[in-house]
Amino acid sequence: xxxxxxxxxxxxxxxxxxxxxxxxxKALLGKRSVRVVAVADPALGGHDAGVVxxxxxxxxxxxxxxxxxxxTPTDVVVVLTTSGSAEMLPIVEEAAARQAHVVSxxxxxxxxxxxxxxxxxxxxxxxxxxxxxxxxxxxxPGFVMDRLPLVLAGACVSVNAVTIERVVDAAKRRAxxxxxxxxxxxVAEFEAGVAARTLGHRGLSESCALLGRGLGWVFDEIRTxxxxxxxxAASPRxxxxxxxxxxxxxxxxxxxxxxxxxxxxxxxxxxxxxxxxRIVIDGxxxxxxxxxxxxxxxxxxxxxxVNALGVIRTLAPGLRTxxxxxxxxxxx
Amino acid sequence: xxxxxxxxxxxxxxxxxxxxxxxxxKALLGKRSVRVVAVADPALGGHDAGVVxxxxxxxxxxxxxxxxxxxTPTDVVVVLTTSGSAEMLPIVEEAAARQAHVVSxxxxxxxxxxxxxxxxxxxxxxxxxxxxxxxxxxxxPGFVMDRLPLVLAGACVSVNAVTIERVVDAAKRRAxxxxxxxxxxxVAEFEAGVAARTLGHRGLSESCALLGRGLGWVFDEIRTxxxxxxxxAASPRxxxxxxxxxxxxxxxxxxxxxxxxxxxxxxxxxxxxxxxxRIVIDGxxxxxxxxxxxxxxxxxxxxxxVNALGVIRTLAPGLRTxxxxxxxxxxx
Numbered sequence: 001x002x003x004x005x006x007x008x009x010x011x012x013x014x015x016x017x018x019x020x021x022x023x024x025x026k027a028l029l030g031k032r033s034v035r036v037v038a039v040a041d042p043a044l045g046g047h048d049a050g051v052v053x054x055x056x057x058x059x060x061x062x063x064x065x066x067x068x069x070x071x072t073p074t075d076v077v078v079v080l081t082t083s084g085s086a087e088m089l090p091i092v093e094e095a096a097a098r099q100a101h102v103v104s105x106x107x108x109x110x111x112x113x114x115x116x117x118x119x120x121x122x123x124x125x126x127x128x129x130x131x132x133x134x135x136x137x138x139x140x141p142g143f144v145m146d147r148l149p150l151v152l153a154g155a156c157v158s159v160n161a162v163t164i165e166r167v168v169d170a171a172k173r174r175a176x177x178x179x180x181x182x183x184x185x186x187v188a189e190f191e192a193g194v195a196a197r198t199l200g201h202r203g204l205s206e207s208c209a210l211l212g213r214g215l216g217w218v219f220d221e222i223r224t225x226x227x228x229x230x231x232x233a234a235s236p237r238x239x240x241x242x243x244x245x246x247x248x249x250x251x252x253x254x255x256x257x258x259x260x261x262x263x264x265x266x267x268x269x270x271x272x273x274x275x276x277x278r279i280v281i282d283g284x285x286x287x288x289x290x291x292x293x294x295x296x297x298x299x300x301x302x303x304x305x306v307n308a309l310g311v312i313r314t315l316a317p318g319l320r321t322x323x324x325x326x327x328x329x330x331x332x
Numbered sequence: 333x334x335x336x337x338x339x340x341x342x343x344x345x346x347x348x349x350x351x352x353x354x355x356x357x358k359a360l361l362g363k364r365s366v367r368v369v370a371v372a373d374p375a376l377g378g379h380d381a382g383v384v385x386x387x388x389x390x391x392x393x394x395x396x397x398x399x400x401x402x403x404t405p406t407d408v409v410v411v412l413t414t415s416g417s418a419e420m421l422p423i424v425e426e427a428a429a430r431q432a433h434v435v436s437x438x439x440x441x442x443x444x445x446x447x448x449x450x451x452x453x454x455x456x457x458x459x460x461x462x463x464x465x466x467x468x469x470x471x472x473p474g475f476v477m478d479r480l481p482l483v484l485a486g487a488c489v490s491v492n493a494v495t496i497e498r499v500v501d502a503a504k505r506r507a508x509x510x511x512x513x514x515x516x517x518x519v520a521e522f523e524a525g526v527a528a529r530t531l532g533h534r535g536l537s538e539s540c541a542l543l544g545r546g547l548g549w550v551f552d553e554i555r556t557x558x559x560x561x562x563x564x565a566a567s568p569r570x571x572x573x574x575x576x577x578x579x580x581x582x583x584x585x586x587x588x589x590x591x592x593x594x595x596x597x598x599x600x601x602x603x604x605x606x607x608x609x610r611i612v613i614d615g616x617x618x619x620x621x622x623x624x625x626x627x628x629x630x631x632x633x634x635x636x637x638v639n640a641l642g643v644i645r646t647l648a649p650g651l652r653t654x655x656x657x658x659x660x661x662x663x664x
Contacts, residue, residue, distance in 0.1 A: 027489045027490075029480070030490070066474075082632050117444060139487060143486070143487050147483070147659045148483065148484075148661065149488075149661045150659040150661045151480065151483045152480075153480070153639075153662050154475070154479075154635065154636065154639045154657075154659075154660070154661070154662070155471060155557055155627050155632040155635050155636060156474055156631075156635050156662065157359045157631060157634055157635040157638060158359075158362070158662070159662055165441065169336070192609060195639050200596075212663075214660060214661025214662065215639070215661050215662050216662060216664035247461065248481070266505040284631060284635075285627070285628035285631040285632060285635070286625075287623060287627065288623065288624040288625060289620050289621060289622070289623050289624075290621070290622050290624070291619060291620065292621075292622070293620065295487050296617035297616070299488075299489060299616060299617040300487040300488075300617060302489055303487050303488050303489040303616075303617075304485065304486065304487060305486075307486045315433075322659065323658060323659045323660060323661065324660075325486075325658060325659065326655060326656050326657060326658055327479045327482040327483045327486075327546065327654065327655045327657065328482065328486070328546060328656075329482045329485055329486070329545075329546025329655065330485050330486070330488065330490070330546065330547050330548060332493055332548035
């Protein structure tokens, strides 16, 4: 029979009870196959996790450290605190010592091999030694510009190039995202923010490299650019003065042997017209996919974390990517 | 490192050198990681496989039987000859005896558990005993109405219902498909063909059941219907007389506790307006995906077979489905 065995209960420890962490907690409370057994957040130590999430008390006191949280046996540690692979290494070490798998929204971890191959190798070695899987997940990186186009490419005999565009209306997202895209700044302030790396989306190069690898391309170079989307008389944006920045347009291009094989464009701006995700595969056969309205960044990220819990225990030990996950479906 | 090990060469035996088999052969000749080592087709015994495919001679004489073809050691047997799971069983037995995995376009094999759970259990047992994986693949079933919506649902926290519509212009497909959809028949002839099971698409119920399983639903019932698409004055179809059948509209609905959770509609007709694949997920978040023009049935099926070869050796032994495959990407 192809019917999978009945799932054991998966015990989960959440690290980081910010906006996404609270939504992950709430989502997991609705799932039969998962139980949240501990929560860690240094800023919230001692509070009840349910109360912090705006619910009734859950009887889960928030621990100030992962070490304390890990005194409660767990199967998976969900890490929602960092964007950098290097910061993940000590967390993975602690989890591996307790035989707990790791699922994280850490953007760089989506494909740590690209920017920090040494850190990736260390995380992979620790994970293999501890016989755990470590996975970076999310919507972008993790879905729209890497996992989903790879699945689509499975219906292609060959692929010449992939072009992906994601347009997000930042007005519909949380304040941290609106700040990250520079909404309301002058162009000069925007450019300074880009130079100082306080503006910009993280993970685009990782998506580009991961998608490329799945298509058989190890890029010579990934060219990136971050530019402002400016409100003008001809193209006004609600809530943004003319001449001010409405958001950003960020690109990554995977170049191999002088050819652009993968081209990613992410626009996140206030009142962006016609938000959507579009994946165009120049291949045999060609494919032209549009997600009308786009994949909701926050809800989709919560979902990616939740659904990873259904398969993380079946993955081979080591540092894995969203390209390794089966189609599987939904955690129930 | 998350980089996969360099792939060993995968040796492939093709069973069935009809239209799809010839295209699979040609596609595999362009792949570095795969080598076609033998071909079997009872109607073409003794001919050179390359010549049959319209190429230069390949030095691969077509064997009349799988038994003869399997005297050449192989890693995967690609079976392109049958639609029924029961017919697959003896083939799987022969392949398992030679430790060769099986990839097939057999429609019922896409989710054999649904219609023939006993046969599915037998195939699964034979495959496990021989430590091989057996996979039914294709575009439909295998991609548009099962694998792809399951991958999309990975970005959903929860799903209430899924509605999928595929519209295919049969004029752009091969003659067997045009015949299968009843093009040119009277409505009475069409209804007689449906009753005699000579008309209609195979695999819709399998997609419905496989998609449902991934979403946590084992349906009480899958309701199916096949109706004609008739050319009329108001809705003319090129090459079809008014009042005659242009093709079919086939539906499958997965019902659980009285609710329709999955609704699949497949229209295949001559000059169908605006061919496309559309997947609408009523969920959190909602998703509304369209593949403009649709996924090409024949090229996509060739691709599904070819790309399955890149992962079949990594799957757990047994009867697997397209829901088990990682995103992986393209066979190079």
